[in-house]
Amino acid sequence: MGADPGFRYLNLENRWPGCDYASHGLSVGDDGGLRLAKTSDGYRRTGAFIAGPIVVSDRPTDWQLLRVDVSRLPSNAHVRFFTLSSDRSDGSSSSPAPMVPWDAAATVVTSVANHLPRIPLDTWQAFPLDALHGRIFGEPGCFLWVAGALQGDGAVTPLVDQVRVDFDQVGSLSLLPEIYQHDESHAAIDPLLRLFEQPLGQASDSIDGLAALCHPWSAPDDGVESWLDWLAGWLGVNLDETWSESQRRCVVALAFGAHAKRGTAESLQNYLAQYGFRTRIEEAGSGLSLWSLDDGNLLGCNTQLAPAPPDGAVLGRTAIPNGSNLSPPDRVGAPLHEDWAHCFRLGLYAAESLSEDDLARIRRLIDRERLAHMSYSLCVILPLMRVGVQARIGVDAVVAARPRVSQLDTSHSLGGCSRLRSTDT
Missing domain, CATH: 2.60.120 (Jelly Rolls)
Structure with a gap:
């Protein structure tokens, strides 16, 4: 031609x-x-x-x-x-x-x-x-x-x-068997096939565009129910209405990988960060270990007794009538961790100026995301740095201004949380 x-x-x-x-x-x-x-x-x-x-x-x-x-x-x-x-x-x-x-x-x-x-x-x-x-x-x-x-x-x-x-x-004729592409057949069939190319072409374009609709960085995000909202629903993600478009897309893009770590401290901490809350999560059971009285362990400070013998009831040693715990072979050592294995503490920094509504929202977010069998405590990290008590650098060692001079009353104890006035003030 x-x-x-x-x-x-x-x-x-x-x-x-x-x-x-x-x-x-x-x-x-x-x-x-x-x-x-x-x-x-x-x-x-x-x-x-x-x-x-x-x-x-x-x-x-x-x-x-x-x-x-x-x-x-x-x-x-x-x-x-x-x-x-x-x-x-x-x-x-x-x-x-x-x-x-x-x-x-x-x-x-x-x-x-x-x-x-x-x-x-x-x-x-x-x-x-x-x-x-x-x-x-x-x-x-x-x-x-x-x-x-x-x-x-x-x-x-x-x-x-x-x-x-x-x-x-080149139209749809090229997709047919070769016998239909001869000169005699071409002249009769090609015009008829092209009548269907418009509606079929629109369907083909829609199919070709499915990959873009299912990608978090190209899916349309407009209207009441956008394609991005559909993707988030398929992945079990709740998109906050206050997030920007780039933040919404980023959350959906990372959602599939985040499911592999769901329920862990890292996942929960990242989840709260999406809503603008800077937190620190500590698992109570992560610090449990065997101990002995030496320079690194202080009796009554960082030591505790196990709720039951780690190897269960043993005749001649720990088997006491009406006072023993029977443990199957696959749970040897489990009593050492049962009280703390499914607990964690979530720390919030007081410098974030969180309101009561913020704390209530954090609790709702935690209850939505945590595993059902886990319990937690919510603690606010105050600027009360004290060596040996609250002095972990980068964790809870928060230095504040000098506190007010204390007055001995029911809320202050001498030698505990009291401070005397210095001679130069």
């Missing part, structure tokens, strides 16, 4: 080059669309345009599809489009341009059924009334004309934004 596969637009930057519309009762609005020309009391009732010749090669071109974008088509207004292919630049041997299709002397085919597989050259093909997409059945030619007729009731007008012509594109 002619040129490389492609398409041509009639509206270029809100101008319609090569299109005669003003002499047929149309005008171009500020938005670049073709419309019926205005009158003193509204719009003209009829108008038309003719564009061409469209040329893409010095050899015959297979003109295939006509696509029209119409942004406004009221119920009491109509549009109709026409195409004509020719091997002569004037479209006719007897006139400087082809007769317009609404001329009574023009040859117009309104039903292609009697002219399949092709409409002869220099013959107008009329598309159905208000049809905005259709197959061009004209014989391949070097030149193409496109015409359109607009109609209204004087009060309204259609608005044609764009007209596009596709040519020499």
Whole structure:
């Protein structure tokens, strides 16, 4: 055929080059669309345009599809489009341009059924009334004309934004067995297949776009129920309404990996950080170990007795009637950790200035995310650094201003939380 596969637009930057519309009762609005020309009391009732010749090669071109974008088509207004292919630049041997299709002397085919597989050259093909997409059945030619007729009731007008012509594109015929691609079959089958390419193409584009819809960084996030909200629901993630779009997408993107660590201290700490709460989580059982009285262990400070012998009841040693714990072989040592294995402490820094509503919200978030069998305590880390008691650097060693001078009363104990006035103040 002619040129490389492609398409041509009639509206270029809100101008319609090569299109005669003003002499047929149309005008171009500020938005670049073709419309019926205005009158003193509204719009003209009829108008038309003719564009061409469209040329893409010095050899015959297979003109295939006509696509029209119409942004406004009221119920009491109509549009109709026409195409004509020719091997002569004037479209006719007897006139400087082809007769317009609404001329009574023009040859117009309104039903292609009697002219399949092709409409002869220099013959107008009329598309159905208000049809905005259709197959061009004209014989391949070097030149193409496109015409359109607009109609209204004087009060309204259609608005044609764009007209596009596709040519020499490989259609669905290439997907059929080779026997259907011979010259004899090609001419009859290809035009019919292209009638279905528009709806099938839309379905194919939707299928091709599924990957983007299921990706957290490209899924649409607009409307009451966006695709991003659907993804979050599939992953069991609750998106906060106050989060920014980038934060919402980040949470969904990390959700699948976060499920692998769900229930751990790290996961819970990251979960609260998503809502803007800086916390520190300590598992009570993580510090349990065997101990002996030496420089590193202080009796009554960091030592405790096990609730039961680690190896259960042993005859001659720990088996006491009505006072022994029987342990199966697979639970040897379990009594050492049973009291603390499923407990954790969540520390919040007082410098965060958390309100009672914030603390209540933190508890709701923890109850939603923690494992059902785990218990916890919520502690506020105050600026009360004391060596040996609260002095872990980077954890709870928070230095505050000098406290007020204490007065001995019921709330202060001498030598405990009291402070004497210095001589220089």
